[in-house]
Amino acid sequence: MRLRNYKINKKKSKNKPLFLFIGKNSEPLFSKKNKKLLSDPLDDNNPITVQVLGICSALAITVQLKPAIVMTMSVIFVMACSNVIISILRNLIPNRIRIIVFLVVISSLVALVDQFLKAYAYDVSKELSIFIGLIVTNCIVMGRLEAFALGNDVWKSFLDGIGNAFGYGVILILVAFFRELLGSGNLMGFQVIPDFIYDMGYENNGLMLLSPMALITVGIIIWIQRSRNNKLIEEG
Amino acid sequence: MLEDYANLFIKSIFIENMVFAYFLGMCSYLAISKTLKNGVGMGFAVIFVLTITVPLNYLIYEYLLVDGALKWLGPEYAKLDLSFLSLIMFIAVIASMVQLVEMIVEKFSPALYGSLGIFLPLIAVNCAILGGSLFMQIKDFSGISEAAVYGFGSGVGWFLAIVAIAAIREKIAYSNVPAPLKGLGITFIITGLMALGFMSFMGIKL
Numbered sequence: 001m002r003l004r005n006y007k008i009n010k011k012k013s014k015n016k017p018l019f020l021f022i023g024k025n026s027e028p029l030f031s032k033k034n035k036k037l038l039s040d041p042l043d044d045n046n047p048i049t050v051q052v053l054g055i056c057s058a059l060a061i062t063v064q065l066k067p068a069i070v071m072t073m074s075v076i077f078v079m080a081c082s083n084v085i086i087s088i089l090r091n092l093i094p095n096r097i098r099i100i101v102f103l104v105v106i107s108s109l110v111a112l113v114d115q116f117l118k119a120y121a122y123d124v125s126k127e128l129s130i131f132i133g134l135i136v137t138n139c140i141v142m143g144r145l146e147a148f149a150l151g152n153d154v155w156k157s158f159l160d161g162i163g164n165a166f167g168y169g170v171i172l173i174l175v176a177f178f179r180e181l182l183g184s185g186n187l188m189g190f191q192v193i194p195d196f197i198y199d200m201g202y203e204n205n206g207l208m209l210l211s212p213m214a215l216i217t218v219g220i221i222i223w224i225q226r227s228r229n230n231k232l233i234e235e236g
Numbered sequence: 237m238l239e240d241y242a243n244l245f246i247k248s249i250f251i252e253n254m255v256f257a258y259f260l261g262m263c264s265y266l267a268i269s270k271t272l273k274n275g276v277g278m279g280f281a282v283i284f285v286l287t288i289t290v291p292l293n294y295l296i297y298e299y300l301l302v303d304g305a306l307k308w309l310g311p312e313y314a315k316l317d318l319s320f321l322s323l324i325m326f327i328a329v330i331a332s333m334v335q336l337v338e339m340i341v342e343k344f345s346p347a348l349y350g351s352l353g354i355f356l357p358l359i360a361v362n363c364a365i366l367g368g369s370l371f372m373q374i375k376d377f378s379g380i381s382e383a384a385v386y387g388f389g390s391g392v393g394w395f396l397a398i399v400a401i402a403a404i405r406e407k408i409a410y411s412n413v414p415a416p417l418k419g420l421g422i423t424f425i426i427t428g429l430m431a432l433g434f435m436s437f438m439g440i441k442l
Contacts, residue, residue, distance in 0.1 A: 049420070052263070052266055052267065052420060053263065054263070055259070055262040055263055055266065059259040059262070060258055060259045099331070100331060103327050103328075103331055104324070104328075107323050107324045107327050108324065110323060111320060111321070111323045111324060114320075114323065115320055129374065130367060130370035130371060130373075130374065133323050133366070133370050134260070134363050134366060134367060134370070136323060136327055136366060137327070137362065137363040137365075137366045137367075138363070139263040210432070210435060211256075211257060211258075211259070211431060211435075212256070212427075212428040212429070212431035212432040212435065213428065214259070214428075215259075215424050215425070215427050215428035215431060216424070216425055216428035216429075218424050219417070219421050219422070219424035219425035219428060220425075222416075222417070222420055222421040222424065223414075223416050223417050223421050224416075225416075226415075226416035226417075226421065227415075227416040232416075233415050233416055233418060
């Protein structure tokens with residue numbers, strides 16, 4: 001019994017951050033483990049297709065590439081900042097009210113992004129309408145705070161936030177790319193399919209612009225990803 | 237008058253369905269739809285909370301936050317525009333309402349608590365709830381009763397969606413789905429097809 005206590009104490013003291021921002025100085029900033037935090041969410045541990053987080057706001061804004069990119073940038077900002085803030089405060093937050101603390105931190109950051117977009121990119125913010133606000137309840141932010149930032153030091157949480165936001169963005173941009181290309185023949189608002197193909201009888205697939213196709217496109221992305229990587233296949 | 241309410245109700249259920257038209261509440265929609273029983277429980281919890289929070293947030297928005305809303309405090313407050321606070325206020329109201337509703341239900345109806353209880357905490361982070369309030373802000377309803385009808389209607393729409401997908405998922409367990417599509421993939425594609433079906437309601441003129 002005493003031995004176990006001793007072990008726990010030892011573990012605790014080891015985890016104590018030397019400095020507020022960088023936990024253990026012994027580890028280089030971009031060690032293998034830290035790089036993995038950044039690259040894993042892009043594929044094997046993708047927040048949308050594997051962890052099933054944050055789908056709510058992901059799909060409705062993928063008709064065109066531009067709002068999808070703006071959304072990705074907003075999510076990157078919110079996730080990186082909230083992960084860092086929660087990670088700094090992680091030893092101060094009482095466990096019982098942590099969800100409310102998360103919500104306060106996230107919603108203030110999102111309100112900041114919302115006001116910023118309204119001031120500098122009004123058209124896009126009109127297009128995204130309520131979906132910027134819905135980053136607050138985007139499970140991806142909450143999920144990473146709960147699963148990662150609450151138990152890791154600041155630098156790691158920062159990397160995890162950036163990595164997961166990029167993983168989210170990759171899917172968003174992929175879906176938006178195909179929907180805009182096939183649905184309206186444009187990318188970022190510029191025509192990319194040359195006119196002579198239209199003259200030969202090619203037509204834009206209007207179905208891709210409708211919301212259900214976002215779901216089906218994500219379904220197909222999941223299909224491709226899981227047939228490439230058999231480990232991800234679900235049982236039953 | 238009654239006709240308007242009926243129109244709003246039908247519109248929020250079918251034409252502007254939370255799940256199929258706006259993809260709101262997809263996370264819990266995917267996570268809790270594995271069995272019909274849980275789907276029904278979660279659906280009722282969403283109806284319940286939406287019906288309470290949308291009118292409540294309407295009152296807060298209309299009498300505290302919107303441009304010039306603070307007139308009733310005195311003429312010097314008439315210029316205040318606090319609408320940038322709406323996001324924080326809405327989420328605070330939702331989180332505290334959910335807590336309150338959970339406590340009340342636990343006290344007065346243990347049977348209901350037994351079936352809804354575990355879903356209530358999940359609801360605070362369900363995008364459909366916050367989405368309902370944010371849509372209310374955009375739509376500019378003329379009164380609290382309209383907001384209440386809208387909240388109830390979108391709750392019923394969400395309920396329909398989750399019950400439908402849960403029933404389909406129970407059946408699909410017996411069919412031969414390609415291995416990489418199992419679980420999440422096929423659910424996405426089925427939801428997409430259901431959403432296509434729901435688009436046919438768009439032709440209804442109300």
